[in-house]
């Protein structure tokens with residue numbers, strides 16, 4: 487299994503102090519929750535967040551993660567910390583730093599490239615030039631100036647990788663298609679696409695994130711309407727791809743009673759193409775029939791044995807690479823440190 491859009495930095499977010507008043511819009515959710523969380527991260531909390539996220543991916547049979555990272559107060563070195571944490575667990579990761587002009591907030595909406603975006607570009611460049619497996623990350627067009635979008639696209643070309651970005655997740659980003667049209671390429675990853683027109687003109691793979699879209703009241707993306715390939719992601723809510731498949735199917739069927747689980751299953755096949763190394767990994771499942779019609783109605787299917795790149799990383803349901811209890815307790819300590827920082831920020 488491959489998670490085609492993840493945010494490993496959000497693994498410690500569960501139970502975090504909530505906003506004083508419930509946010510009423512998509513931008514409100516971003517400003518009062520996620521853009522606070524990313525500001526509170528340092529390299530230590532990024533490490534434990536990534537390690538917990540990687541462990542939980544493995545525990546659900548996901549051996550490959552396509553990650554999108556942001557930590558504006560700990561940019562330099564952050565991608566290497568994530569890669570290191572995943573390697574220790576035995577999970578493959580493709581990561582990137584989400585370049586954005588939204589810091590400082592006074593610059594929003596952005597007109598020209600900021601120092602923050604420059605630091606993001608440099609972190610992507612540093613990681614890729616040191617041989618890191620990654621893409622060039624962009625937060626989303628609506629938090630970037632045209633100058634920044636153009637710089638990110640040329641960096642991606644320089645390293646022969648795609649851009650990984652959010653696209654039209656909320657109505658606030660509806661101009662994304664027009665602004666990215668002349669830049670996008672086949673190897674881009676376009677997360678969400680909820681508010682894209684059917685014929686939006688962007689090249690790349692659209693990643694459907696059904697649970698996150700429902701959680702943020704973003705709307706239903708109706709993923710079958712696109713001519714682009716469509717993959718499946720979690721947008722940071724774990725990396726349990728069978729669970730996301732099951733939910734994606736329920737949402738699809740709610741919208742069209744003639745639909746089949748095969749439609750969402752095909753998204754997992756698109757994911758595998760985005761992370762070809764996944765084909766070398768072997769997962770043995772607790773359920774004997776991995777047919778979409780079975781899995782859509784079989785809850786709690788788990789991996790039993792996992793081999794990644796020839797190495798046994800799980801045997802009889804036990805993770806062999808790391809001390810699972812230690813990761814959970816260190817992640818809990820890191821989470822309380824993070825929540826304290828969040829309190830100070832609000």
Ligand SMILES: [Zn+2]
Pocket residue numbers: 491492493554652677721722
């Ligand atoms: Zn996302």
